[in-house]
Amino acid sequence: xxxxxxxxxxxxxxxxxxxxxxxxxxxxxxxxxxxxxxxxxxxxxxxxxxxxxxxxxxxxxxxxxxxxxxxxxxxxxxxxxxxxxxxxxxxxxxxxxxxxxxxxxxxxxxxxxxxxxxxxxxxxxxxxxxxxxxxxxxxxxxxxxxxxxxxxxxxxxxxxxxxxxxxxxxxxxxxxxxxxxxxxxxxxxxxxxxxxxxxxxxxxxxxxxxxxxxxxxxxxxxxxxxxxxxxxxxxxxxxxxxxxxxxxxx
Amino acid sequence: xxxxxxxxxxxxxxxxxxxxxxxxxxxxxxxxxxxxxxxxxxxxxxxxxxxxxxxxxxxxxxxxxxxxxxxxxxxxxxxxxxxxxxxxxxxxxxxxxxxxxxxxxxxxxxxxxxxxxxxxxxxxxxxxxxxxxxxxxxxxxxxxxxxxxxxxxxxxxxxxxxxxxxxxxxxxxxxxxxxxxxxxxxxxxxxxxxxxxxxxxxxxxxxxxxxxxxxxxxxxxxxxxxxxxxxxxxxxxxxxxxxxxxxxxxxxxxxxxxxxxxxxxxxxxxxxxxxxxxxx
Ligand SMILES: Nc1ncnc2c1ncn2[C@@H]1O[C@H](COP(=O)(O)OP(=O)(O)OP(=O)(O)O)[C@@H](O)[C@H]1O
Ligand SMILES: [Mg+2]
Numbered sequence: 001x002x003x004x005x006x007x008x009x010x011x012x013x014x015x016x017x018x019x020x021x022x023x024x025x026x027x028x029x030x031x032x033x034x035x036x037x038x039x040x041x042x043x044x045x046x047x048x049x050x051x052x053x054x055x056x057x058x059x060x061x062x063x064x065x066x067x068x069x070x071x072x073x074x075x076x077x078x079x080x081x082x083x084x085x086x087x088x089x090x091x092x093x094x095x096x097x098x099x100x101x102x103x104x105x106x107x108x109x110x111x112x113x114x115x116x117x118x119x120x121x122x123x124x125x126x127x128x129x130x131x132x133x134x135x136x137x138x139x140x141x142x143x144x145x146x147x148x149x150x151x152x153x154x155x156x157x158x159x160x161x162x163x164x165x166x167x168x169x170x171x172x173x174x175x176x177x178x179x180x181x182x183x184x185x186x187x188x189x190x191x192x193x194x195x196x197x198x199x200x201x202x203x204x205x206x207x208x209x210x211x212x213x214x215x216x217x218x219x220x221x222x223x224x225x226x227x228x229x230x231x232x233x234x235x236x237x238x239x240x241x242x243x244x245x246x247x248x249x250x
Numbered sequence: 251x252x253x254x255x256x257x258x259x260x261x262x263x264x265x266x267x268x269x270x271x272x273x274x275x276x277x278x279x280x281x282x283x284x285x286x287x288x289x290x291x292x293x294x295x296x297x298x299x300x301x302x303x304x305x306x307x308x309x310x311x312x313x314x315x316x317x318x319x320x321x322x323x324x325x326x327x328x329x330x331x332x333x334x335x336x337x338x339x340x341x342x343x344x345x346x347x348x349x350x351x352x353x354x355x356x357x358x359x360x361x362x363x364x365x366x367x368x369x370x371x372x373x374x375x376x377x378x379x380x381x382x383x384x385x386x387x388x389x390x391x392x393x394x395x396x397x398x399x400x401x402x403x404x405x406x407x408x409x410x411x412x413x414x415x416x417x418x419x420x421x422x423x424x425x426x427x428x429x430x431x432x433x434x435x436x437x438x439x440x441x442x443x444x445x446x447x448x449x450x451x452x453x454x455x456x457x458x459x460x461x462x463x464x465x466x467x468x469x470x471x472x473x474x475x476x477x478x479x480x481x482x483x484x485x486x487x488x489x490x491x492x493x494x495x496x497x498x499x500x501x502x503x504x505x506x507x508x509x510x511x512x513x514x515x516x517x518x519x520x521x522x523x524x525x526x527x528x529x530x
Contacts, residue, residue: 053422058347083424093415097437107423110433156419163423 004029004197005050005085005167010064012045012054019045021221022064027167027214032189032198034212034229036205038244042221043201047169050199051085052078068167083111086160090172092152094144094159100127100136103144103155107163126162130154130188150181157188161196168192170200174207186211205245209233217241282509289506292499298507302469302485308496312504314471315480318386319455321472322465322481325390326454330397331447337398338405338443343431346410362399369395370460378464386472386479389465393457397450404446408439445519452515455508458483482508 005027012020019042027033035043048054049062052073066073073081094103101123102109108122123140127133132154136147144155153173160168170189174182189211192198202208208215208229215232217225217240225232225241236242296311303310337358345351370392377388412435420430436443466478467488482504489501 051422053418056421079424079426081424082422087422089415089419089422091415093413093419095416095419095434097434106420107425110420110425110429111423112426112429159419159423 001031002029003027004069005199006067007050008065008067010046010049010066011062012042012049013061013063014045014057015059019221020049023218023221023223025216025223025226027197027199029197030193030195031213032193032200032211034208034215035199035201035218036203036208036215036244037218037224039203041218043218044171046218047087047171047199047201050167050169051082051087053082053087079111083107083163084165085167085169086163086165088153088157088160088168088170088173090175092149092156092176094147094152094155096143096145098144099141100144100147100155101140104158104162106159111163122162126158127155129161129191130158131184132158148181150177150184153177153181153185154188157185161192165196167197167199170198172201172203175203182207205233205247217244219244285502285505285509288499288502289504292503293506297500297503301471302480302500303496304469305492305494305497312482312485312500312507314468315482315485315504316507318465318468318472318479319481319483321475322386322389322393322461322479323451323455325386325475326393326397327447327451329390329394330450330454331401333394334398334401334447334450335405335443337402338409339431339436341402341406342409343427343435358399358402361395362403365459366392366396366457367459370462370464373460374463381476384464384466384478386465386475386477389461389479389481390475392460392464393454396454396457396460397447400450400453401443401446404449405439405443408442408446409435411442412438441522445522448515448519448522452512455511455515456483458487462487 003026006025008024009022010020010024011018011022023046035047037043045054050066050073054060055062055078062074068081068084073085094100095106098106101120104123104126105119108119124133127136132151135151136142144152147155153176157168157173174185177185186207189198189200193213200212212229215227215229216223217232217238219240225236225238227237232241233245236245294311296309298311298316299313300309300311301314302312337354341351341355341358345354373388373392373395377391378384381387416434416438417430420434421427425434461481461484465481465484467484468478468480470480472479486501486504486508489497489504492498
């Protein structure tokens, strides 16, 4: 199995405060990797370093290297990086000023590389791939904000997928959703990995076990353990990991 | 015993509030009523469309002043609204918490506090003295400058309330910042921006001081912007103090027109606001 995304001694700061310490990890291509760890351990900061969003915070700094297919993303155009490495946020955030279909192609339209001809086809194909098409095909012109929370989140996933990213980063994408919406999205994630590399943060250890191939455990900004999900949960190497997965803290 | 006294205390407070609100509203209604009462009698097609009659003779109208106010307001809007929007965008999206941003914000806020006659004086010195004649250009400059802080503030405030999550969503899609700013944030804020622009338009429609020594007045139709131009505001001022009964009546008529325009704009802004916040 090939590696897709590799970090080498990745460190990150907010001002003087270091929140990531020398994280080195290799993500496998077309696999789902779950990122777990107690609140505040640096999970969000970590994945925001992977698409160069962390550096947008005032006073933020990144050190170390991130390679996508062997190329250092910190030597690339950040816009280009973000088109190749998509992101889905904890809170669904469709553009309320745009219709459902405009939301799907917002990235294509507004990032300037519009292959305008086949936008309708992209809308349909992408909404189908996230299982939303049948629910909304009658009113594609309705505002994206008029959907339910779970539908909005699938719309946001569609919006990210429409850019045809090679990697997709998800920051607790189901934590604000009901169980039914959550399981739909979990199902979607399992399906996605036939085409893309998925890195997902979750607070739900059960979810990590259900959907991921590999699991990484971050603690106080450091990578404590990274293993096949089955082994990670059945025989954790570190006592801190064991404490975490048995729910004895955070 | 205590309960009753507390209740009557509350009644007293409510009565006082009603009385004070009345005291604030009555003069307003009085003004509007007297403008309508005095102004409505001169309203006619001729009044709205013809040139003023010479001093001493009756008849004629305020057509040139209506056109003049419109021309100057439109040119001023052409200057003040774009500059105001650009300033607001800069303050909200590009310099929100930078030193440069707070410097610009201070300048803009001070500008909105400068008395309009001082801005008029500036336009007078810069343009009227240079051209050596009164001109609508100077009036446009003065009123346009007055619009900038109003529009900038409305733009900045309505862009700031757009959730940062949407900017992040845009960045994460690799959308360039100028497109996030215009196609997402500004697009969501446009109700507030339009309201701000309309209110700024209403505001300059009432400004008189900066016009007195810039556009001055004219008894003829305007044929361009670089000439003395009649405006409703200066016409009201001139006619009201003329002591000539027919002109005084026309001043009331012009006031009625101006007040109607300002009220119409305010109603439009409120409806716009309701549409924005009332759901759907
Ligand atoms: N904008 C910020 N400015 C300063 N410090 C921040 C900022 N955002 C996060 N931090 C700090 O950085 C550390 C890591 O935060 P991060 O959001 O990456 O944690 P997390 O693992 O995603 O937590 P959670 O599970 O609660 O989402 C925390 O200590 C947090 O307080
Ligand atoms: Mg987080």
